Amino acid sequence: MSQVIAHRGNSSVAPQNTLAALEAAWRAGAHAVEIDVQLTGDGQVVVLHDETLDATTDGTGEVASTDLRAIRALDAGGWFSPAYSGQRVPTFGEVVQLLETRPGTDLLLEVKGSWSVDQVRLVTDPVLEAGLEARVVVQSFWPETVAALREAAPGLRRALLVVHAPPDLLQVCAELGVVACNPHGLVLAQHPDLVDRLHRAGLQVMVWTLNDPEDWATALAMGVDAVITDRPDRMVGWLAAR
Ligand code: G3P
Numbered sequence: 001m002s003q004v005i006a007h008r009g010n011s012s013v014a015p016q017n018t019l020a021a022l023e024a025a026w027r028a029g030a031h032a033v034e035i036d037v038q039l040t041g042d043g044q045v046v047v048l049h050d051e052t053l054d055a056t057t058d059g060t061g062e063v064a065s066t067d068l069r070a071i072r073a074l075d076a077g078g079w080f081s082p083a084y085s086g087q088r089v090p091t092f093g094e095v096v097q098l099l100e101t102r103p104g105t106d107l108l109l110e111v112k113g114s115w116s117v118d119q120v121r122l123v124t125d126p127v128l129e130a131g132l133e134a135r136v137v138v139q140s141f142w143p144e145t146v147a148a149l150r151e152a153a154p155g156l157r158r159a160l161l162v163v164h165a166p167p168d169l170l171q172v173c174a175e176l177g178v179v180a181c182n183p184h185g186l187v188l189a190q191h192p193d194l195v196d197r198l199h200r201a202g203l204q205v206m207v208w209t210l211n212d213p214e215d216w217a218t219a220l221a222m223g224v225d226a227v228i229t230d231r232p233d234r235m236v237g238w239l240a241a242r
Protein backbone atom coordinates (compact mmCIF):
# COMPACT_ATOMS: atom_id res chain seq x y z
CA MET A 1 0.00 0.00 0.00
CA SER A 2 1.22 3.44 -0.81
CA GLN A 3 1.07 6.44 1.42
CA VAL A 4 -2.37 8.02 0.95
CA ILE A 5 -5.36 5.77 1.57
CA ALA A 6 -8.79 7.36 1.13
CA HIS A 7 -10.98 6.42 4.10
CA ARG A 8 -14.35 5.05 2.89
CA GLY A 9 -13.40 6.57 -0.48
CA ASN A 10 -12.95 10.31 -0.56
CA SER A 11 -15.56 10.65 2.17
CA SER A 12 -15.02 14.38 2.64
CA VAL A 13 -16.47 15.23 -0.77
CA ALA A 14 -18.80 12.30 -1.57
CA PRO A 15 -21.00 9.94 0.45
CA GLN A 16 -18.79 7.39 2.18
CA ASN A 17 -18.50 3.86 0.81
CA THR A 18 -20.26 4.63 -2.49
CA LEU A 19 -18.91 4.26 -6.02
CA ALA A 20 -18.96 8.07 -6.22
CA ALA A 21 -16.62 8.22 -3.21
CA LEU A 22 -14.25 5.73 -4.85
CA GLU A 23 -14.20 7.75 -8.07
CA ALA A 24 -13.58 10.92 -6.04
CA ALA A 25 -10.67 9.24 -4.25
CA TRP A 26 -9.04 8.31 -7.52
CA ARG A 27 -9.62 11.78 -8.93
CA ALA A 28 -7.92 13.16 -5.81
CA GLY A 29 -4.84 11.05 -6.55
CA ALA A 30 -5.20 8.67 -3.59
CA HIS A 31 -2.90 5.68 -3.89
CA ALA A 32 -5.51 3.35 -2.39
CA VAL A 33 -9.08 3.33 -1.15
CA GLU A 34 -10.36 1.85 2.08
CA ILE A 35 -13.91 0.46 2.22
CA ASP A 36 -15.98 -1.47 4.76
CA VAL A 37 -18.04 -4.55 4.01
CA GLN A 38 -20.96 -6.15 5.82
CA LEU A 39 -23.15 -9.19 5.21
CA THR A 40 -26.81 -8.71 4.30
CA GLY A 41 -29.65 -10.78 5.70
CA ASP A 42 -29.44 -13.08 2.66
CA GLY A 43 -25.68 -13.48 2.94
CA GLN A 44 -24.50 -11.03 0.28
CA VAL A 45 -21.58 -8.63 0.69
CA VAL A 46 -22.33 -4.90 0.60
CA VAL A 47 -20.15 -1.85 1.12
CA LEU A 48 -21.37 -0.17 4.31
CA HIS A 49 -19.70 0.96 7.50
CA ASP A 50 -22.47 0.81 10.08
CA GLU A 51 -24.38 -2.23 11.29
CA THR A 52 -27.55 -0.28 10.59
CA LEU A 53 -28.82 1.48 7.49
CA ASP A 54 -30.03 4.61 9.25
CA ALA A 55 -27.05 6.98 9.03
CA THR A 56 -25.95 6.56 5.42
CA THR A 57 -29.13 5.58 3.54
CA ASP A 58 -32.77 6.57 3.52
CA GLY A 59 -33.63 3.20 5.08
CA THR A 60 -33.69 1.93 8.64
CA GLY A 61 -32.84 -1.27 10.46
CA GLU A 62 -29.99 -3.71 10.64
CA VAL A 63 -27.97 -4.60 7.56
CA ALA A 64 -27.78 -8.20 8.79
CA SER A 65 -31.58 -8.47 8.81
CA THR A 66 -32.22 -6.81 5.44
CA ASP A 67 -31.99 -8.57 2.09
CA LEU A 68 -29.76 -7.31 -0.69
CA ARG A 69 -32.68 -6.40 -2.92
CA ALA A 70 -34.14 -4.08 -0.28
CA ILE A 71 -30.75 -2.51 0.43
CA ARG A 72 -30.13 -1.90 -3.25
CA ALA A 73 -33.41 0.00 -3.49
CA LEU A 74 -32.21 2.56 -0.95
CA ASP A 75 -30.65 5.94 -1.62
CA ALA A 76 -27.11 6.03 -0.21
CA GLY A 77 -26.21 9.55 -1.33
CA GLY A 78 -29.01 11.98 -0.50
CA TRP A 79 -28.10 12.11 3.21
CA PHE A 80 -24.75 13.62 2.17
CA SER A 81 -25.97 16.01 -0.51
CA PRO A 82 -28.89 16.17 -2.97
CA ALA A 83 -26.19 16.13 -5.67
CA TYR A 84 -25.55 12.50 -4.79
CA SER A 85 -29.16 11.30 -4.63
CA GLY A 86 -29.46 8.02 -6.46
CA GLN A 87 -26.17 6.58 -5.28
CA ARG A 88 -26.71 2.96 -4.26
CA VAL A 89 -25.08 0.84 -1.60
CA PRO A 90 -22.45 -0.94 -3.71
CA THR A 91 -22.04 -4.67 -3.78
CA PHE A 92 -18.51 -5.91 -3.33
CA GLY A 93 -18.70 -7.31 -6.85
CA GLU A 94 -19.22 -3.81 -8.22
CA VAL A 95 -16.13 -2.59 -6.42
CA VAL A 96 -14.05 -5.42 -7.86
CA GLN A 97 -15.29 -4.56 -11.36
CA LEU A 98 -14.48 -0.90 -10.86
CA LEU A 99 -11.05 -1.71 -9.45
CA GLU A 100 -10.26 -3.70 -12.58
CA THR A 101 -10.65 -0.49 -14.59
CA ARG A 102 -8.23 1.40 -12.32
CA PRO A 103 -4.81 -0.22 -12.63
CA GLY A 104 -2.25 1.27 -10.30
CA THR A 105 -4.60 1.86 -7.39
CA ASP A 106 -4.96 -0.44 -4.41
CA LEU A 107 -7.81 -1.55 -2.16
CA LEU A 108 -7.73 -1.80 1.62
CA LEU A 109 -10.79 -3.89 2.36
CA GLU A 110 -12.13 -3.89 5.92
CA VAL A 111 -14.30 -6.83 6.90
CA LYS A 112 -16.66 -5.74 9.69
CA GLY A 113 -17.59 -8.34 12.26
CA SER A 114 -16.89 -11.99 12.91
CA TRP A 115 -17.01 -13.94 9.64
CA SER A 116 -16.58 -17.67 9.07
CA VAL A 117 -14.21 -19.20 6.51
CA ASP A 118 -17.13 -19.70 4.09
CA GLN A 119 -18.23 -16.10 4.58
CA VAL A 120 -14.80 -14.56 3.98
CA ARG A 121 -14.63 -16.55 0.73
CA LEU A 122 -17.35 -14.19 -0.50
CA VAL A 123 -14.67 -11.50 -0.65
CA THR A 124 -11.49 -13.49 -1.22
CA ASP A 125 -12.83 -15.51 -4.17
CA PRO A 126 -13.76 -12.47 -6.31
CA VAL A 127 -10.39 -10.84 -5.59
CA LEU A 128 -8.50 -13.98 -6.57
CA GLU A 129 -10.70 -14.69 -9.61
CA ALA A 130 -10.09 -11.14 -10.87
CA GLY A 131 -6.34 -11.56 -10.36
CA LEU A 132 -6.26 -8.54 -8.05
CA GLU A 133 -4.40 -10.09 -5.13
CA ALA A 134 -1.31 -7.89 -5.64
CA ARG A 135 -3.49 -4.80 -5.19
CA VAL A 136 -5.58 -5.82 -2.20
CA VAL A 137 -5.03 -6.05 1.55
CA VAL A 138 -7.90 -7.34 3.72
CA GLN A 139 -8.08 -6.04 7.28
CA SER A 140 -10.30 -6.58 10.30
CA PHE A 141 -10.57 -5.73 13.99
CA TRP A 142 -11.76 -9.28 14.58
CA PRO A 143 -8.83 -11.75 15.00
CA GLU A 144 -11.14 -14.67 14.20
CA THR A 145 -12.04 -13.03 10.88
CA VAL A 146 -8.35 -12.54 10.09
CA ALA A 147 -7.77 -16.22 10.95
CA ALA A 148 -10.65 -17.18 8.64
CA LEU A 149 -9.07 -15.09 5.87
CA ARG A 150 -5.82 -16.94 6.36
CA GLU A 151 -7.56 -20.28 5.99
CA ALA A 152 -9.65 -19.22 2.99
CA ALA A 153 -6.92 -17.46 1.03
CA PRO A 154 -3.47 -17.91 2.57
CA GLY A 155 -1.81 -16.00 -0.29
CA LEU A 156 -3.95 -12.89 0.08
CA ARG A 157 -2.40 -10.22 2.29
CA ARG A 158 -4.08 -9.58 5.65
CA ALA A 159 -3.87 -6.89 8.31
CA LEU A 160 -5.05 -6.56 11.91
CA LEU A 161 -6.72 -3.33 13.05
CA VAL A 162 -6.06 -2.34 16.65
CA VAL A 163 -7.22 0.25 19.16
CA HIS A 164 -4.75 -0.91 21.83
CA ALA A 165 -1.21 -2.24 21.83
CA PRO A 166 -1.26 -5.14 24.29
CA PRO A 167 2.08 -6.71 25.32
CA ASP A 168 1.42 -9.77 23.14
CA LEU A 169 0.56 -7.77 19.99
CA LEU A 170 3.55 -8.96 17.95
CA GLN A 171 2.80 -12.55 18.89
CA VAL A 172 -0.86 -12.17 17.89
CA CYS A 173 0.19 -10.68 14.55
CA ALA A 174 2.66 -13.52 13.98
CA GLU A 175 0.02 -16.13 14.75
CA LEU A 176 -2.41 -14.52 12.30
CA GLY A 177 0.25 -14.21 9.60
CA VAL A 178 -0.58 -10.58 8.86
CA VAL A 179 1.57 -8.28 6.73
CA ALA A 180 0.43 -5.15 8.58
CA CYS A 181 -0.84 -3.98 11.94
CA ASN A 182 -3.01 -0.88 11.54
CA PRO A 183 -3.49 1.23 14.68
CA HIS A 184 -5.70 4.15 15.57
CA GLY A 185 -3.63 7.34 15.70
CA LEU A 186 -3.97 7.53 19.48
CA VAL A 187 -2.24 4.17 19.83
CA LEU A 188 0.86 5.60 18.15
CA ALA A 189 0.70 8.66 20.39
CA GLN A 190 0.62 6.37 23.43
CA HIS A 191 3.34 4.06 22.10
CA PRO A 192 5.90 6.15 20.16
CA ASP A 193 8.14 3.09 19.64
CA LEU A 194 5.36 0.94 18.18
CA VAL A 195 6.08 1.62 14.50
CA ASP A 196 9.72 0.62 14.97
CA ARG A 197 8.75 -2.52 16.86
CA LEU A 198 6.26 -3.53 14.18
CA HIS A 199 8.77 -2.79 11.42
CA ARG A 200 11.43 -4.88 13.15
CA ALA A 201 8.90 -7.72 13.14
CA GLY A 202 8.52 -7.28 9.38
CA LEU A 203 5.09 -5.66 9.57
CA GLN A 204 3.78 -2.60 7.78
CA VAL A 205 1.83 0.11 9.61
CA MET A 206 -1.16 1.99 8.18
CA VAL A 207 -2.47 4.49 10.73
CA TRP A 208 -6.08 5.81 10.84
CA THR A 209 -7.83 8.20 10.56
CA LEU A 210 -5.60 11.29 10.33
CA ASN A 211 -6.96 14.40 8.63
CA ASP A 212 -4.53 17.20 9.50
CA PRO A 213 -1.04 18.05 8.22
CA GLU A 214 0.34 18.16 11.76
CA ASP A 215 -0.80 14.58 12.36
CA TRP A 216 0.41 13.42 8.94
CA ALA A 217 3.85 14.88 9.64
CA THR A 218 4.05 13.20 13.06
CA ALA A 219 2.97 9.84 11.64
CA LEU A 220 5.37 9.98 8.71
CA ALA A 221 8.21 10.99 11.05
CA MET A 222 7.44 7.84 13.03
CA GLY A 223 7.87 5.91 9.80
CA VAL A 224 4.33 4.75 9.08
CA ASP A 225 3.90 3.14 5.69
CA ALA A 226 0.53 4.72 4.94
CA VAL A 227 -2.03 7.14 6.34
CA ILE A 228 -5.74 6.43 6.08
CA THR A 229 -7.46 9.80 5.72
CA ASP A 230 -10.81 11.43 4.98
CA ARG A 231 -8.85 14.15 3.15
CA PRO A 232 -6.87 12.35 0.42
CA ASP A 233 -7.05 15.39 -1.88
CA ARG A 234 -5.48 17.61 0.75
CA MET A 235 -2.87 15.02 1.78
CA VAL A 236 -1.78 14.39 -1.82
CA GLY A 237 -1.23 18.13 -2.24
CA TRP A 238 0.53 18.40 1.09
CA LEU A 239 2.91 15.57 0.22
CA ALA A 240 3.70 17.13 -3.15
CA ALA A 241 4.50 20.47 -1.50
CA ARG A 242 6.88 19.07 1.13
O1 G3P B 1 -9.23 1.57 8.11
C1 G3P B 1 -9.37 1.74 9.46
C2 G3P B 1 -10.62 2.44 9.89
O2 G3P B 1 -11.49 2.55 8.82
C3 G3P B 1 -11.26 1.74 11.03
O3 G3P B 1 -12.31 2.45 11.59
O4 G3P B 1 -14.68 2.74 12.07
O5 G3P B 1 -13.64 3.96 10.18
O6 G3P B 1 -14.03 1.51 10.03
P1 G3P B 1 -13.73 2.67 10.93
Ligand code: CA
Nearest residue numbers: 034035036110
Ligand atom coordinates in the same frame (compact mmCIF):
# COMPACT_ATOMS: atom_id res chain seq x y z
CA1 CA C 1 -13.09 1.16 7.93
